[in-house]
Amino acid sequence: MIAAVLCLLLFSGRLAAAEKSFGGGGYSGLEAGGQQPETGGASEAALAGAAEQTTTPAAYSSGGDAAAASGGSAEASASSGGEAAAASGGGGGGGYGGKLDPDGDPEVGLNEKAIKEIVDEHNMFRAKENAGLPPLVWNETLAKWSQKYAETLKGNCQQIHSTSPYGENLMEGTPGLTWKITVDGWSEEKKNYHFDSDTCDAGKMCGHYKAVVWKTTTSVGCGRIKCNSGDTIIMCSYWPPGNYDGVKPY
Numbered sequence: 001m002i003a004a005v006l007c008l009l010l011f012s013g014r015l016a017a018a019e020k021s022f023g024g025g026g027y028s029g030l031e032a033g034g035q036q037p038e039t040g041g042a043s044e045a046a047l048a049g050a051a052e053q054t055t056t057p058a059a060y061s062s063g064g065d066a067a068a069a070s071g072g073s074a075e076a077s078a079s080s081g082g083e084a085a086a087a088s089g090g091g092g093g094g095g096y097g098g099k100l101d102p103d104g105d106p107e108v109g110l111n112e113k114a115i116k117e118i119v120d121e122h123n124m125f126r127a128k129e130n131a132g133l134p135p136l137v138w139n140e141t142l143a144k145w146s147q148k149y150a151e152t153l154k155g156n157c158q159q160i161h162s163t164s165p166y167g168e169n170l171m172e173g174t175p176g177l178t179w180k181i182t183v184d185g186w187s188e189e190k191k192n193y194h195f196d197s198d199t200c201d202a203g204k205m206c207g208h209y210k211a212v213v214w215k216t217t218t219s220v221g222c223g224r225i226k227c228n229s230g231d232t233i234i235m236c237s238y239w240p241p242g243n244y245d246g247v248k249p250y
């Protein structure tokens with residue numbers, strides 16, 4: 001609860017996430033949107049309205065750090081390209097657009113700092129499970145794929161899943177979105193998840209969380225784009241994929 005309140009204070013933008021699950025070899029799209037109106041106090045009605053297809057709307061309580069607070073409008077000016085000199089291929093062909101988010105990470109593509117934050121944040125949540133989950137390593141193949149695919153969403157800025165064989169989490173948000181807010185938003189779905197019965201609370205999502213803590217997943221690679229609208233789409237792919245319907249994450 002405290003976390004949720006903090007989140008509203010720290011990130012006043014809008015967030016929506018989409019997860020992908022696998023059933024019997026096929027891909028069953030599972031998407032949902034969540035919103036946090038700028039004034040705070042996400043309404044369930046707004047959430048439902050944002051959901052697509054068969055979905056389960058979810059409210060996002062996203063964590064963020066102090067830096068995010070100042071960054072509701074993330075027009076952080078690009079301080080020289082120093083940090084930006086993109087990691088060897090981290091951003092696939094995406095490259096770095098020149099601006100930084102409130103955490104000082106590129107708004108387009110990735111650099112070494114961003115990669116470390118993404119991997120560390122995933123592994124922090126995996127370790128917290130106390131379930132012997134192996135830490136994830138960065139996977140350049142997945143990162144290149146994620147960047148390349150995310151670029152195709154630039155025009156409509158919709159969370160439309162790829163048909164890759166990889167696990168996949170998407171996040172869309174207004175300026176000010178950071179990697180930490182994104183990975184925390186996915187991981188904090190844990191509160192909606194009931195391990196014993198392997199179920200989510202009605203109308204809530206927990207598939208992103210399951211992807212983050214899936215035991216047999218060993219690597220992650222992500223991409224990040226700025227849509228033509230100015231919003232951001234973040235995509236992480238996972239290998240080996242998890243989120244098989246009816247299977248517990250660990």
Ligand SMILES: *[C@@H]1O[C@H](CO)[C@@H](O)[C@H](O)[C@H]1NC(C)=O
Nearest residue numbers: 138139140141142218219239
């Ligand atoms: C990265 O992902 C690719 C694509 O699935 C896979 O073939 C490769 O083994 C992975 N590498 C690591 C280090 O996990």
